[in-house]
Amino acid sequence: MKNIDIERFKNLTFNDFRILALDNSLSMYQKIGFPDSYRKGKEALIFNDIISKLKYFNQSNKVILDIGIGCSGLAIMMIERCRKNNHTLVAIDSQEMLELLPNEDFIRKIPGYFPDVPEVFERYGDKVDSILTYSVFHYVFNKGNIFKFIDKALSLLKDEGELLIGDIPNVCKRKRFFKSEAGIKYHQEYTGTNEIPEGEFSIFETDLIDDGVILSILQRYRNYG
Numbered sequence: 200m201k202n203i204d205i206e207r208f209k210n211l212t213f214n215d216f217r218i219l220a221l222d223n224s225l226s227m228y229q230k231i232g233f234p235d236s237y238r239k240g241k242e243a244l245i246f247n248d249i250i251s252k253l254k255y256f257n258q259s260n261k262v263i264l265d266i267g268i269g270c271s272g273l274a275i276m277m278i279e280r281c282r283k284n285n286h287t288l289v290a291i292d293s294q295e296m297l298e299l300l301p302n303e304d305f306i307r308k309i310p311g312y313f314p315d316v317p318e319v320f321e322r323y324g325d326k327v328d329s330i331l332t333y334s335v336f337h338y339v340f341n342k343g344n345i346f347k348f349i350d351k352a353l354s355l356l357k358d359e360g361e362l363l364i365g366d367i368p369n370v371c372k373r374k375r376f377f378k379s380e381a382g383i384k385y386h387q388e389y390t391g392t393n394e395i396p397e398g399e400f401s402i403f404e405t406d407l408i409d410d411g412v413i414l415s416i417l418q419r420y421r422n423y424g
């Protein structure tokens with residue numbers, strides 16, 4: 200089942216996610232493109248990691264924007280924390296995905312494919328304290344323009360606002376991990392075999408995010424202060 204799910208959820212597009220959102224045979228994790236084993240029981244850990252990195256999230260009365268909020272437990276944790284801290288939560292995703300989330304006064308749902316959502320820029324340009332986009336960036340890398348995505352996201356931030364791009368699957372990082380003792384042990388436990396994980400550094404992997412992409416992002420936005 201695990202492998203079937205991994206194949207099924209490979210290379211998803213924004214439209215594929217809309218179809219998943221409408222499929223009531225799927226769990227909340229599968230609707231956002233993950234086998235249950237990737238997320239079940241782990242989302243509280245992910246959430247704690249996110250809020251440890253977003254300083255405004257822990258304050259109150261801020262504007263928090265989530266690009267690709269999805270519909271799983273992580274989205275619900277975001278919502279509950281925003282309720283508790285009196286934040287406004289601007290939630291961007293497809294109409295189908297947003298309909299799976301509760302309707303509340305403090306949540307502003309804006310359906311659409313970011314950054315092609317003019318309403319967000321009209322209403323929230325220079326007004327957002329924290330932006331989160333978690334497990335979304337590799338879909339933008341595959342189908343869109345990552346620099347336009349980040350440029351436009353940054354244009355929404357107030358002075359000293361913050362943007363967290365979370366869960367970027369950097370293939371070089373993965374390879375480094377699989378070259379380490381801990382990585383080999385992890386792989387062997389996961390697969391139940393004695394095999395050494397694959398991962399050649401000299402192979403050019405065209406559709407995957409690597410150190411080059413990450414470092415180019417750092418360089419571009421450092422140069423903008």
Ligand SMILES: C[S@@+](CC[C@H](N)C(=O)[O-])C[C@H]1O[C@@H](n2cnc3c(N)ncnc32)[C@H](O)[C@@H]1O
Pocket residue numbers: 213216217231232266267268269270271273274291292293296311312313314332333334335338339
């Ligand atoms: C893997 S899910 C992650 C959901 C959520 N952030 C989480 O980590 O639980 C990716 C989500 O991003 C949405 N998405 C992908 N590209 C997007 C874009 N350019 N603009 C808005 N939403 C996007 C998909 O519809 C999907 O709900």
